[in-house]
Amino acid sequence: MTTSSICLKKAHRPSVNIVGAGKVASTLAITWHQSKLINMQAVWNRSFSAAEYLKNHIPHIQVHKQLETLPPADIIVIGVSDQFIEKISRKIHQIDWLKADTLILHFSGALNSNILIPKNHKKFLVGSLHPVFAFASIETAINTLPGHLCAIEGDAKALSLLHKLAQAANLTCFNIDSAQKKRYHAALSISANFLVTLNAFARNILISLSLPQELAETLVNQLMQQNLNQLQIMSPEEALTGPIKRGDSNTIARHWKALEQSEQTLYKVLAEQTLHLTTLSAEKQQQILQIINSQEN
Structure with a gap:
């Protein structure tokens, strides 16, 4: 066990809810669970079968049929396709247990974290984590993702938590300017x-x-x-x-x-x-x- 892993284990294990069990979200959820550094707490997905797939790999994870019933968590991960991120984010912002230090993040490479801030809503921590990797299948990605690069951006207060998530997945992360995300x-x-x-x-x-x-x-x-x-x-x-x-x-x-x-x-x-x-x-x-x-x- 590395020194960094020991330090993370001694620290608070961030709790994570998954909203949208796509290939990227499912791969990282399973990888985070295997690291024992992140508490994979609950998942919601429009297709119940995709959520059940995660349940098979993470036995303790709660499968929810309604977004509103997700339990309080440190991090909410949006794993849907790019065109649905903003819509899902608006729904998430209506959850009553959100706090100022709750981190909401997505995996899009083309979109920055500003899309997670609906107008006229209280601003929570937002960020994005983009693994530079081709996710052909979840099973293959679980075994081959470690060691790849990962771009992160978002609120300054969110960066340390984004680094922790990347580290738990054995990704080598680098910061990207939010304004340059599309060009990147x-x-x-x-x-x-x-x-x-x-x-x-x-x-x-x-x-x-x-x-x-x-x-x-x-x-x-x-x-x-x-x-x-x-x-x-x-x-x-x-x-x-x-x-x-x-x-x-x-x-x-x-x-x-x-x-x-x-x-x-x-x-x-x-x-x-x-x-x-x-x-x-x-x-x-x-x-x-x-x-x-x-x-x-």
């Missing part, structure tokens, strides 16, 4: 979601050449993984290879002519961004820009 999440979406889109884009070009799908997948995945590995130890400028890095306008012109018009659209955007990573002369860059702005195919 956009960057993460680009790195995660668009990587998959780019993978599919390259695969589809190879498959159009009548290459077996399995071979196309291997070719693209291996190259992507190699570059991701390089980015662990190099800057993007150092890791970049290929014709744009070299200023090889002849190869780029051949690429351009080989692509369908619909494929050229994405190639053009990516090539323009890639030029920013090079040290090519203005003349070389202009040659490449002329090629990818050509209407000829």
Whole structure:
């Protein structure tokens, strides 16, 4: 047992109510329970079966059919989809046992904690805790989540409790400016979601050449993984290879002519961004820009 775990166990074990047993909330609830550092007290979910799933993993947790019957807790965790967070928050603010130091938090990466403050309501502590992790399934996430990064933001008085929650889940947390939450999440979406889109884009070009799908997948995945590995130890400028890095306008012109018009659209955007990573002369860059702005195919 680590020294930090001993310190937490000696301190007050925060009590938590879960409102909305989605994948993220359920994963963290089970992880917090297993840590023995957090008292997972009660859960409400629109679907009773999802709440019962938590009951199977946390036998003592109370399952409630009404929000109003949830017992007093130090923390209320909202685990619903982003579009329902504000609505659920308004309902939570009507609970009569809430105190000024009750923490209400959500897991959204795109929304900051201000959405948890309904107009004309007394302000309780609010915050958000966003694990930088793809929650494909609860069972998988329970075993693979520890060690990942986690963004936190909210009231200054809430940060220590948010840190405690992250620590109990073995997450490495960092603070994010509430005002920059949307831009932060956009960057993460680009790195995660668009990587998959780019993978599919390259695969589809190879498959159009009548290459077996399995071979196309291997070719693209291996190259992507190699570059991701390089980015662990190099800057993007150092890791970049290929014709744009070299200023090889002849190869780029051949690429351009080989692509369908619909494929050229994405190639053009990516090539323009890639030029920013090079040290090519203005003349070389202009040659490449002329090629990818050509209407000829």
